[in-house]
Amino acid sequence: MSTDVLDGTVLRTEIRLFRREPGGIFWILLFPTLLLVILGSIPSFREPDPALGGLRPVDAYVPVAVLLGLIVGGLQGMPQTLTGYRENGILRRMSTTPVRPAALLTAQMLVFGGAALLSALVALAVGRLAFDVELPGQPFGYLLALLLALLGTLALGAVLSALSRTTKIATAVGSLALFPAMFCAGVWLPVEAMPDVLADVVGRTPFGAAARALNEAAAGDWPDWSHLGTLAVWTVLLTAAAARWFRWE
Amino acid sequence: MSVIEVTDLRKSYGGRPVVDGVSFAVEEGEIFGILGPNGAGKTTTVECVGGLRVPDAGRIRVTGLDPVADHKEVTRVLGAQLQQSELQPKLTVREALELYASFYPRPADWRPLAERLGLTPKLTTRFAKLSGGQKQRLSIALALIGDPRIVVLDELTTGLDPRARRDTWELVEDVRAGGVTVLLVTHFMEEAQRLCDRIAVIDRGRIAALDTPAGLIRRSAGATVISFTPSAPLDDHDLNALPELASVRHKDGRVTLSGTDETVDAVLTLLARSRVTAHQLRVTDATLDDAFLDLTETTA
Numbered sequence: 001m002s003t004d005v006l007d008g009t010v011l012r013t014e015i016r017l018f019r020r021e022p023g024g025i026f027w028i029l030l031f032p033t034l035l036l037v038i039l040g041s042i043p044s045f046r047e048p049d050p051a052l053g054g055l056r057p058v059d060a061y062v063p064v065a066v067l068l069g070l071i072v073g074g075l076q077g078m079p080q081t082l083t084g085y086r087e088n089g090i091l092r093r094m095s096t097t098p099v100r101p102a103a104l105l106t107a108q109m110l111v112f113g114g115a116a117l118l119s120a121l122v123a124l125a126v127g128r129l130a131f132d133v134e135l136p137g138q139p140f141g142y143l144l145a146l147l148l149a150l151l152g153t154l155a156l157g158a159v160l161s162a163l164s165r166t167t168k169i170a171t172a173v174g175s176l177a178l179f180p181a182m183f184c185a186g187v188w189l190p191v192e193a194m195p196d197v198l199a200d201v202v203g204r205t206p207f208g209a210a211a212r213a214l215n216e217a218a219a220g221d222w223p224d225w226s227h228l229g230t231l232a233v234w235t236v237l238l239t240a241a242a243a244r245w246f247r248w249e
Numbered sequence: 250m251s252v253i254e255v256t257d258l259r260k261s262y263g264g265r266p267v268v269d270g271v272s273f274a275v276e277e278g279e280i281f282g283i284l285g286p287n288g289a290g291k292t293t294t295v296e297c298v299g300g301l302r303v304p305d306a307g308r309i310r311v312t313g314l315d316p317v318a319d320h321k322e323v324t325r326v327l328g329a330q331l332q333q334s335e336l337q338p339k340l341t342v343r344e345a346l347e348l349y350a351s352f353y354p355r356p357a358d359w360r361p362l363a364e365r366l367g368l369t370p371k372l373t374t375r376f377a378k379l380s381g382g383q384k385q386r387l388s389i390a391l392a393l394i395g396d397p398r399i400v401v402l403d404e405l406t407t408g409l410d411p412r413a414r415r416d417t418w419e420l421v422e423d424v425r426a427g428g429v430t431v432l433l434v435t436h437f438m439e440e441a442q443r444l445c446d447r448i449a450v451i452d453r454g455r456i457a458a459l460d461t462p463a464g465l466i467r468r469s470a471g472a473t474v475i476s477f478t479p480s481a482p483l484d485d486h487d488l489n490a491l492p493e494l495a496s497v498r499h500k501d502g503r504v505t506l507s508g509t510d511e512t513v514d515a516v517l518t519l520l521a522r523s524r525v526t527a528h529q530l531r532v533t534d535a536t537l538d539d540a541f542l543d544l545t546e547t548t549a
Binding site: 009013021093095096097 | 324328331332333340348349351353354395
């Protein structure tokens, strides 16, 4: 299969190369669930908490772990790889062949997007099996919020890569973006447990909105359109920015 | 038949002209050299030929195709090895060959290609673990894997040791013997002199000369160089009066003159008449180096 922006052999090659990166596999696929397991092992995290509306902290941390896989893959994995491909002339070499370098960008998005979704599945499965966390009560709403969050994250990763001339810069910028993103997703404090004003502000960021939408869908409700809308607006803006600034060389 | 035609090519970056009215034609089956100092516009010229850059003005045809408008078709007839183009560090040689072969409708069989380039023992080695010479050979293999009619090789021996450089030259001659037209960008005189049928000397975005290597040397002012250590000082006035003299240099008691065969005859007569013995007498033809310096200086 081969079109201008998608090439089967390029995709298979990038999947194979991703499997050769033990660091990437650990941080994207295993680390979020590992964090869930560590927190879930603390007895008080398995007690219902009134600040979380009667949920146990471990329940609230499953969506956080799901978002964490996205964040690590989209901000720490993809921008560095893509920037390296541009910096080292890999995109340039590809533009001398009948296949466009856009095929590499697409393959990278599919590889990191796929890894992030796989990481989400692992987190959901381990949450269910090890800690008896209910599977999302509104699976379609959950999936929609997750896919929107994934698109937004990949677009943000593409923007970071566009703004970083070298791999070193991409790593630094990715790390800078990592902590606010993790905070908004609720890694230190789930969004539900945040004071109202803070929760409102965080809810307007891509990962805050994603966390709220995932929580609502996990509880069995259709996610609030304001949260899905916020995610969609961010995705459109970031995609436009990536398209505007991304350079092939 | 011309497989590449470039007419009045112009390209500026930020208002600074890098290529400023370059025209040349490359005939099928030849090794055509583009020679020039760093920053002369060589790479920009071949990047325009390969369709990687859009010219500001001028016309380029590659086997009759426009490299920008017909980019995909051009990539099928023109293979390119560019400067500073790496591969994914953990991609093996074999995977790279298979991947790039998959891009073309009728690729060359990568096995004999790898064999010819001495890459067979390295097929399972990752790109990051290859030596400079091996990376360069893999680059050449990838430029040839689409079975192109034309191959562009940009600074292909830069950074190679003399042994690897000589091996690479033989390889380029092999490629041409296989019927592929070669467009070779270099700043090494020895490389251009050894490989090229014709050379375009580019200086500050313009073609300073276009000829065979022998023709370029012949047209330079000091085509013959004579040097010796005189047993007694020679009168500068007598030296400067030599016919067809292009230059005189004194260094550590050694005299170096450039000129023509007539200059050589006159020097020998002068030495005999002055009863001066010329120790370590050397008469050599000027190299492309001399011609090049001559050409790029006269356009200053």
